[in-house]
Amino acid sequence: MGSFQCVKCGATVAATEAQKTATCPSCGLVYTSTTDPPDWGSFFWGAVFGFIFGFFIFTATGKAIMEALGYRVLEKIKPKE
Numbered sequence: 771m772g773s774f775q776c777v778k779c780g781a782t783v784a785a786t787e788a789q790k791t792a793t794c795p796s797c798g799l800v801y802t803s804t805t806d807p808p809d810w811g812s813f814f815w816g817a818v819f820g821f822i823f824g825f826f827i828f829t830a831t832g833k834a835i836m837e838a839l840g841y842r843v844l845e846k847i848k849p850k851e
Contacts, residue, residue: 773784776794783801785792792801 772787773782775781776783776797776799778799779794779797781794781796783792783794785801790803793799794801
């Protein structure tokens with residue numbers, strides 16, 4: 771939370787990150803922390819799996835999309851012996 775001004779009386783309210791509630795020393799108004807910090811681990815793994823999934827979707831449909839747009843798609847072909 772940090773320190774901030776009370777919306778009711780304007781006094782400075784100080785709170786640490788570990789506190790879930792803070793009380794204004796002047797008027798007694800109670801502030802609560804409504805959100806938890808983001809879970810960066812799930813964000814990271816979601817992004818990784820999203821990139822992998824996107825890669826497979828792009829490679830599966832990329833050739834068809836490019837041909838529909840009018841581009842020639844070169845393929846690797848085995849040379850004839």
